Amino acid sequence: MQSLWNDLEAAQYQGDLALRVYTSRLLGRDKTLVLHGGGNTSVKVREKNIFGTEEDLLYVKGSGWDLEFIEAAGFAPVRLDHILKLVQLPQLTDPQMVNELVTHMTRASAPTPSVETILHALLPYKYVDHTHADAVIAITNTADGAARMREIYGQDVVVIPYVMPGFDLARLVAEIFAREASSKTQGMVLLNHGIFSFGATAQEAYERMIALVSRAEVYLQARGAWRLPAPDAKLADKPLRYDIAALRKALSETVGAPLIVATDQAAKYRGFAQRKDLSAISQQGAATPDHVIRTKRLPMLGRDVAAYAAAYKNYFDTHAPQAKSPVIILDAAPRVILDPEIGLAAVGRSAKDAAIVADIYDHTIDIILRSTALGGYRALPAKDIFDVEYWDLEQAKLKSGGKSPVFAGEIALVTGAASGIGKACVESLLARGAAVVGLDINPAIEMLFKRTDYLGLVCDITSDDGIRDALEKTVRRFGGLDMLILNAGIFPGGKRIDQLSTEEWRKVMAVNLDANFALMRECHPLLKLAPNQGRVVVIGSKNVPAPGPGAAAYSASKAALNQLMRVAALEWGADGIRINTLHPNAVFDTGIWTEEVLASRAKHYGLTIDEYKRNNVLKTEVTSRDVAELTAEMCGPLFAKTTAAQVPVDGGNERVI
Numbered sequence: 001m002q003s004l005w006n007d008l009e010a011a012q013y014q015g016d017l018a019l020r021v022y023t024s025r026l027l028g029r030d031k032t033l034v035l036h037g038g039g040n041t042s043v044k045v046r047e048k049n050i051f052g053t054e055e056d057l058l059y060v061k062g063s064g065w066d067l068e069f070i071e072a073a074g075f076a077p078v079r080l081d082h083i084l085k086l087v088q089l090p091q092l093t094d095p096q097m098v099n100e101l102v103t104h105m106t107r108a109s110a111p112t113p114s115v116e117t118i119l120h121a122l123l124p125y126k127y128v129d130h131t132h133a134d135a136v137i138a139i140t141n142t143a144d145g146a147a148r149m150r151e152i153y154g155q156d157v158v159v160i161p162y163v164m165p166g167f168d169l170a171r172l173v174a175e176i177f178a179r180e181a182s183s184k185t186q187g188m189v190l191l192n193h194g195i196f197s198f199g200a201t202a203q204e205a206y207e208r209m210i211a212l213v214s215r216a217e218v219y220l221q222a223r224g225a226w227r228l229p230a231p232d233a234k235l236a237d238k239p240l241r242y243d244i245a246a247l248r249k250a251l252s253e254t255v256g257a258p259l260i261v262a263t264d265q266a267a268k269y270r271g272f273a274q275r276k277d278l279s280a281i282s283q284q285g286a287a288t289p290d291h292v293i294r295t296k297r298l299p300m301l302g303r304d305v306a307a308y309a310a311a312y313k314n315y316f317d318t319h320a321p322q323a324k325s326p327v328i329i330l331d332a333a334p335r336v337i338l339d340p341e342i343g344l345a346a347v348g349r350s351a352k353d354a355a356i357v358a359d360i361y362d363h364t365i366d367i368i369l370r371s372t373a374l375g376g377y378r379a380l381p382a383k384d385i386f387d388v389e390y391w392d393l394e395q396a397k398l399k400s401g402g403k404s405p406v407f408a409g410e411i412a413l414v415t416g417a418a419s420g421i422g423k424a425c426v427e428s429l430l431a432r433g434a435a436v437v438g439l440d441i442n443p444a445i446e447m448l449f450k451r452t453d454y455l456g457l458v459c460d461i462t463s464d465d466g467i468r469d470a471l472e473k474t475v476r477r478f479g480g481l482d483m484l485i486l487n488a489g490i491f492p493g494g495k496r497i498d499q500l501s502t503e504e505w506r507k508v509m510a511v512n513l514d515a516n517f518a519l520m521r522e523c524h525p526l527l528k529l530a531p532n533q534g535r536v537v538v539i540g541s542k543n544v545p546a547p548g549p550g551a552a553a554y555s556a557s558k559a560a561l562n563q564l565m566r567v568a569a570l571e572w573g574a575d576g577i578r579i580n581t582l583h584p585n586a587v588f589d590t591g592i593w594t595e596e597v598l599a600s601r602a603k604h605y606g607l608t609i610d611e612y613k614r615n616n617v618l619k620t621e622v623t624s625r626d627v628a629e630l631t632a633e634m635c636g637p638l639f640a641k642t643t644a645a646q647v648p649v650d651g652g653n654e655r656v657i
């Protein structure tokens, strides 16, 4: 493990707290140390208060902050003497503890201090760093973890047996530390949990963390338990999308809300899922309390949805019948599914949730395999896992969860998404909480948005294989398909029929009609499996009800597409799929309409550009965003009972009216 400390970089951080920010970010950058908001750090400083009196403060990481991106504002300043008095109490519940911490901060706007604050306070060192390092957890999660820790670290670290994080752990650490710490002590290991390092400076504490964890890595290397051979698990060349979408539907029905099921067929995951000892090693429990909180209970093996349903039903019947919201209900169910073909499937109410679950389980697999290579993985005792799940603080966090966005857990596919109306549709759907896949022949589609709930795929929709490939990728990435926005289309330059070649005619038909037909056919089995029923929106054109001269191929293709939509509405109604069309007109903020083209068209009609843009009954400009917002609404509850509708979005057109 490499130290990322850099003198030049560090020189930009002046003062104790700034350097605390710097090395916290260094820790956060190494995912084998901390993952997604895991781990915490602190620094003790003396500051003058408003009366000019000096007082000792503990700046400790606030909850909700990720070490990798933390700023000074992410640290909560808590009065140190008050925390140290708390440790003298015989007992303190977690909510009481949080109340005491929050009411003894010196900045009202600071985040809630970490639940491990008391631990940081009572360790008598200026800088304290805490991580859930994979290597340390792999070694401590074995039958003789404590002995191995002493073998590796000798007197350099104090070893604490497993106790759930909170006040009891703090008391135990105070007691053991008073007895065992010496001038040689550089850190502390909490069995089945993680490691602390200490220092007089930010650099010393950080470098000690790197050095201590490196010793654990060397120990694993020496026993052939560090670099794990890649499993030989050949991926069958067959579509998985129907299986995955069916699994997602069943899970969503169990939980009572649509779910993202993000899958990954990497050999590492399929190999793990194919192990003969999978049950024994994966069904013991989580590796650290931090992982329990985010992945919940044990992974589900294979596609036995009944087991999933039973797991959460049992949990609720016994423990939490009052919890009704899907968000809370989901927190009782397994978040990870291991399947020999599908590989790793991570379940969440959003793509971001699912990605975090997948990341954490990826590290859990490393930990389990390394512990197994050392002689046997031992998870947290079952009772302790239960305690973590019931941890008052965690429950409080869940209950404060806000209302879900309208498309939470749903997946939309938009064609022609790199620009104009298509791109605006992607934005409107993302804004409503959907995970969105954008297709376009323009490679810019891939980098259009950099976020976990967006996937951009280069796709020529006139190729059936291209469509199938895109759908396979869509479902593997997010779990299914709920909404389809058929937007891609071409509008060639105006030509009268006597000038129009068969070749040009066929090209327009191939994109505007044939490709949409193939998309509808290929998407249908997936839309049928949408937990909240499938929805399709066709971006039509004013040219359907009111064609114009010089647009024969375009008008005919859009009219035929419109008729296709009406047939689909009839055929798919029984599957609960609704399909509707929007007829936009004169949307000028798209790639086709440059300033020059606009100016020349306006001049042609003897209008200014502004008059030309508003040349409709309502004298209003219609933008891509207007069309996109209506498209998204057509997929939402307002249109739940509407299918085969054709809605103009054109500011009113006299020929249509």
Ligand code: ZN
Binding pocket: 039, 116, 130, 131, 132, 165, 193, 194, 290
């Ligand atoms: Zn911890």
